[in-house]
Amino acid sequence: MDLVCAICQRKMQGTFNNGKPHYRCRYNAEYAKNAALDHPLTVYVREEAILPELDKWIAKTFAPGQLTATLQAMQQAQSAESPTTTAAAAARRTMAECDRRIVQYRAALVAGTDPKLATEWINQAQSEKASARQDLLTATAIQPEILTEDQIKHMVSGLGSMTDRLLATASEHKRPLYESFGLALTLDMQKRVVIVESQPAHACAYGKCPRGDLNPHAR
CATH class of the missing domain: 1.10.287 (Helix Hairpins)
Incomplete structure (x- = not known):
């Protein structure tokens, strides 16, 4: 799972700190000293502080009861911007x-x-x-072609069936599943929050989304 720093727009590096996986954004100390940027020299974010909440959000957003709301949101996103x-x-x-x-x-x-x-x-x-x-x-x-309502509905329904698999999978093996949801994560250091965007329609357009039978037991 990639995490981007909102200040420098760079992908944060994966590293271990105190034996646990972290995301790290490091800025050149010599340059920071000369240019006085508003970027900390080094920032660490624990992976375990992000993934559980991310999984909960995915499970809620793609739950069967949320299908209509998610479908409407995806349609609005498609009409507002191109893929x-x-x-x-x-x-x-x-x-x-x-x-x-x-x-x-x-x-x-x-x-x-x-x-x-x-x-x-x-x-x-x-x-x-x-x-x-x-x-x-x-x-x-x-x-990529704009997905139809039926295609989006089928896709969202299929992704919803993958949430159980996501919750049951170990963190180190979840990346392919996250890619299926078209996730983009950005760290806002000032607000101390991670902004999550999901554009599975775009992921499907680029061939990352599983098509056809989306039953997780079949993959």
């Missing part, structure tokens, strides 16, 4: 963040930061921007 909007928007945010970092790195260079270190920062940001630009091109080139 490529989320991936394209994420790529654009990354590119904008890279531009901001490059400007600050150059300012740090003028302020007296070691030229070799500043050059490394700039090159890294430029590399990340190039990667994000490619992601943007890929996202805008793919035009």
Whole structure:
């Protein structure tokens, strides 16, 4: 399960702290000292603080009794944005963040930061921007079809049948199941919350959602 930092827009790294799995976002200490960013040097988030609540949310959202509400929400989301909007928007945010970092790195260079270190920062940001630009091109080139009401209903019903399997599966084996729900998690450090978005219609469009018989015992 990937967790993105809302401040730097980077995917947090998986690591172990005190023998337990954590997500970590680390910012270069030398740069933070020069640029005075509002980003902590290192942030750790316990995986066990997120997954149980995430599983509860999934079980509630895709429960049979919530099928109508979830179906309506998915239809509204489809009418409000195209299936490529989320991936394209994420790529654009990354590119904008890279531009901001490059400007600050150059300012740090003028302020007296070691030229070799500043050059490394700039090159890294430029590399990340190039990667994000490619992601943007890929996202805008793919035009998955908008799912019909019957397709969404079948998909939501099938995903609902997978919640029992999700709750019974060990944490280290849940990633494929989470991908089926099209999840995107973002850490808001200031509010100390994790924002969860689920776009299973988009996941299906990109081939991640199990189609046909969604009975978890059949997979």
